[in-house]
Amino acid sequence: MINVQRRLFVRALAAATGALLLGAALAGPVRAAETVRLSEVSHLHGIAVDATDPSRLYLASHHGVWLTNPDGTATRVSDNRNDYMGFTPNPARPESFFASGHPERGGNLGVLSSSDGARTWSQVSAGVNGPVDFHSMDVSAADPNILYGHYGSVQVSHDGGKTWEMAGKPPADIFDLAASGKDPNTVYAATRGGLMISRDAGRTWQAASLVQRPATMVVTAANGTVYAFQVGVGLLRTTEPSLAWQTVGSGFGESVLLHFASDPTDPERLYAVTDKNVILASRDGGKTWKPLQS
Structure with missing residues (x-):
């Protein structure tokens, strides 16, 4: 429910404050590949650049995992239509991912992994008090x-x-x-109270920014760049270990950013998903954005 609550929260906050104030295989029966217009892929919960072809994006959704095509369509690559919530690439292995979420018929999936480009998945752990349903998760590049x-x-x-x-x-x-x-014991959190940081593997937390406004997204890159989105501020960036955040862009209107990915081969090429389920692309490091072809 966290992801749903996040969407409802950020939409309500945007409306209230104005434009800027804001193991076992789980795949099931194999199904034929399905290709639809990009705009038809709904309820996006995660995004990642394809390490083998940076012109394409993986999209984790309420109805499986998809891969974008150059013609403005997307093809479902997962052999199921599970609800993939937490979703993150494994930086050490191209075409490998971790995820969590819900099976089609309800319940929780625990922690899943895929080594074949998100096509088939298996449970590697139930997690603590599981099976868990991680709505946010990440792998340390360090x-x-x-x-x-x-x-x-x-x-x-x-x-x-x-x-x-x-x-x-x-x-x-x-x-x-x-x-x-850069540091495997450091982890960031985007929270209702703002950006936070833990330097002891999540045990204790401190504010990561002086601006105490809701943060809806935070993502890191292997080169030490950190991006975040704060309501009423916009897209922020810093370079680890510094917490001197700089505003990269603020022209998102009433939209806020929920998911984010950077091209590991080109730091100027960025992608984001808004609370309105729109996929945006930037070719200049986040200064300007346009909707991805749909």
């Missing part, structure tokens, strides 16, 4: 054996997702998590 996920509280794995332990809970509702690209 040490890909370390993963973070949020299910009531923050959980951490030190063995590639096989076992998990409870870490801690930031003092505000979490909308997103991002593991540092």
Whole structure:
């Protein structure tokens, strides 16, 4: 419910404050590939650049995982239509991903992994008090054996997702998590109270910004760049370990950013998903944005 609550929250806040104030295989029966217009892929919960072809994007949705095509369509690559909530690429292995969410018939999926471009998935762990339903999770680029996920509280794995332990809970509702690209014990959180940071693997938390406005998204890159979105401020960027955030862009109107991805081969090429389910693309490091072809 966290992801749904986040969408409802940011939409209500935008309306109220104005434009800027704001194991076992789980795949099931194999189904024929399905291709639709990009605009028809609804309820997006995650986005990632295809490491083997940076012109294409993986889209985790309420109805499976999709891959964009150059003609403005998207093809469902997962052999199921599960609801993939938490979704993150494995920076150490191209075409490998971790995810969590719900099966089509309800319940929780626990922690999943795929090594074949999001086509087939298997459960690697149930998580603590699981099966969990991580609505936000991330793999550390500094040490890909370390993963973070949020299910009531923050959980951490030190063995590639096989076992998990409870870490801690930031003092505000979490909308997103991002593991540092430089320090495996550092993790960021976008929360209702603003941006937060933990330097002890999620046990204790401090404010990561002086601006105490809701943050709806945070993501890191292996080169140490951190992006975040704060309501009423816009898209922010800093370079680790600094917390000197700079505003990159603020022309998003009443929309806020929920999901974000950067091209590992071109730091100027960025992608984002808004609360209105619109996919945006930037070719100039986030200064200007246009809707992805649909």
